[in-house]
Amino acid sequence: AQKITQTQPGMFVQEKEAVTLDCTYDTSDQSYGLFWYKQPSSGEMIFLIYQGSYDEQNATEGRYSLNFQKARKSANLVISASQLGDSAMYFCAMKKGYSSASKIIFGSGTRLSIRP
Amino acid sequence: DTAVSQTPKYLVTQMGNDKSIKCEQNLGHDTMYWYKQDSKKFLKIMFSYNNKELIINETVPNRFSPKSPDKAHLNLHINSLELGDSAVYFCATSAGSTDTQYFGPGTRLTVL
Numbered sequence: 118a119q120k121i122t123q124t125q126p127g128m129f130v131q132e133k134e135a136v137t138l139d140c141t142y143d144t145s146d147q148s149y150g151l152f153w154y155k156q157p158s159s160g161e162m163i164f165l166i167y168q169g170s171y172d173e174q175n176a177t178e179g180r181y182s183l184n185f186q187k188a189r190k191s192a193n194l195v196i197s198a199s200q201l202g203d204s205a206m207y208f209c210a211m212k213k214g215y216s217s218a219s220k221i222i223f224g225s226g227t228r229l230s231i232r233p
Numbered sequence: 234d235t236a237v238s239q240t241p242k243y244l245v246t247q248m249g250n251d252k253s254i255k256c257e258q259n260l261g262h263d264t265m266y267w268y269k270q271d272s273k274k275f276l277k278i279m280f281s282y283n284n285k286e287l288i289i290n291e292t293v294p295n296r297f298s299p300k301s302p303d304k305a306h307l308n309l310h311i312n313s314l315e316l317g318d319s320a321v322y323f324c325a326t327s328a329g330s331t332d333t334q335y336f337g338p339g340t341r342l343t344v345l
Contacts (some may be wrong), residue, residue, distance in 0.1 A: 219332075
């Protein structure tokens with residue numbers, strides 16, 4: 118069965134520092150996708166970054182990068198030069214295969230707080 | 234121009250009532266979803282529709298009935314509301330090879 122684990126319920130980071138949010142996953146499938154979402158206190162879910170299991174390069178989107186270590190089954194999110202607006206809940210998610218019939222499962226989330 | 238919209242944003246109702254939440258998307262995506270986020274922020278899929286056809290139906294009480302009148306709309310009707318139904322309900326859409334989910338703003342349902 119698929120599983121996503123986020124072991125850090127909460128983190129505090131100083132503004133302008135880099136931060137790594139941990140995510141490990143468990144699947145026996147070879148084909149899967151990994152996602153990170155941000156949920157600020159206003160409640161909306163914002164897509165940040167995607168990594169496919171066959172992608173050889175780590176995904177990057179602006180200040181976000183995904184540290185994909187396939188053998189370790191980890192997909193950590195790295196935020197460079199953190200800003201106050203980065204304070205939010207962050208969710209790691211995984212989807213098996215590419216069929217629309219395959220559901221996405223979410224981790225329990227990490228609450229990130231940026232200190233000025 | 235909102236890509237995925239939900240109405241209402243807040244819904245407060247009494248136990249036993251029937252209520253509906255509406256979702257509309259203008260992204261032209263084929264697949265739409267309903268998710269439930271509980272008080273501990275845990276997010277779980279409830280239903281998925283592809284081109285108006287139900288393709289994912291998680292273990293959800295049959296008091297919950299999704300309806301997709303067309304590709305741009307997916308509504309959620311809930312009968313006989315219970316206290317445990319209190320949560321934030323998100324509509325989402327997806328398309329493309331990655332199936333990235335794009336979420337609506339959520340509807341906070343409170344059952345008294």
